[in-house]
Amino acid sequence: MGGVRELLREKDHVFLDFDGPVCDVFARLPAREVADRLKRLVEPEVIASADPFDVLRFAASCGPNAANVVERQLSRFEGEAVAQVSPSPGVADVLRDWRAQGFTVTIVSNNSVDAVRAFLGLHDLAELVRGISARTTSDPARLKPEPALLDAAVKALGTSPGQCVMVGDSAADILAARAAGVASIALAKTPAKRRALAALAPDALVTDLADLRFAG
């Protein structure tokens, strides 16, 4: 893992994960509660996970109708959830710094595109972001750790994967970046996350988004 600013300087476009780096989506409306409510739409007894996205993946394995029902409700919960939380500390400063350095920023998120757009608008962050590549379908194959959202972001910018870098706090971010041919920077705020993400050999690892600022 090399110097993180050197890695960034080689790129033109930053792909930024939403849940974690930009805000803690399920801080007020807990993910476990959302997962429980989604499970009622399918077969609650067969899903042990408290992750709403695991419920969506299970629903998709049952068929497109189940997936669409769960995805629609998940989008609704995500909208409720992001309306109750604030931006992660310092994220606006980092976005402003990147803009001053000439990078474009695209939010690349498994969360619904409507929830991401609403949050950015509500907190005056929209003008700091070039684009949003986020969930628009109930198909899990279109979500990270698959590369589709990153592929779409690359295409929308008319660039190549080599000019882009993905910043995210989950294994799915690192794996999706690798699959898309995009460099990755892991954001790992806890020792457990550091161990888990370092094991995936991202191109760089930071413990705070502010470590990715150039000024100040």
Ligand SMILES: [Mg+2]
């Ligand atoms: Mg995340």
